[in-house]
Amino acid sequence: MKAAGRQVRASGEKPNGDMDRRPSYPGELRAKHATMSSKVWVKVAMAIAYFLCVSVAAFILVIYYVFFWTPDAHGNATSSAAAAPNRTECAPRLG
Template sequence: MKAAERHTSMTAEKLNGDMKRRPSYPGELRAKHANMSTKIWVKVAMAIAYFLCVSVAAFILVIYYVFFWTPDKPGNGTSTEAPNRTECAPRLG
């Protein structure tokens, strides 16, 4: 019984190994793990690029609306167009 306990504890030590030691993989698995880490950085870079593009577009709109846009003043009497009024039709029934 003690031999079985010793065997399982030694196997657990072997599996866990030294925490400071990096795991060694066969060639195919090593390439797979390397690709995973590069995929993560590509995703992070794409997210940052998207955020910057959206932020730059928002900043341009802020500059336009603060410095260049002049809203139409209602009721100044110079407009020849009919006022934009939306009325609901009465319910039938």
């Protein structure tokens, strides 16, 4: 009794199956998957590097603004007081 799925070979056929079927090469497939996985790791590493760079820059700015930055007391507040006053009142209607 024959096993299910087993085909009888004709004398001119290849042992791998159909004549039009392309043979598989495990070495090439292994190399293809290795390059694909290395591409994934490169993308992950680049994302982690980008995140670290942005986080370090943000952390440096936080340290600067918390410990070193002092608002300028002689900045815009005194210069705008010396300038013409901002008139936001509406002129009275005549008529």
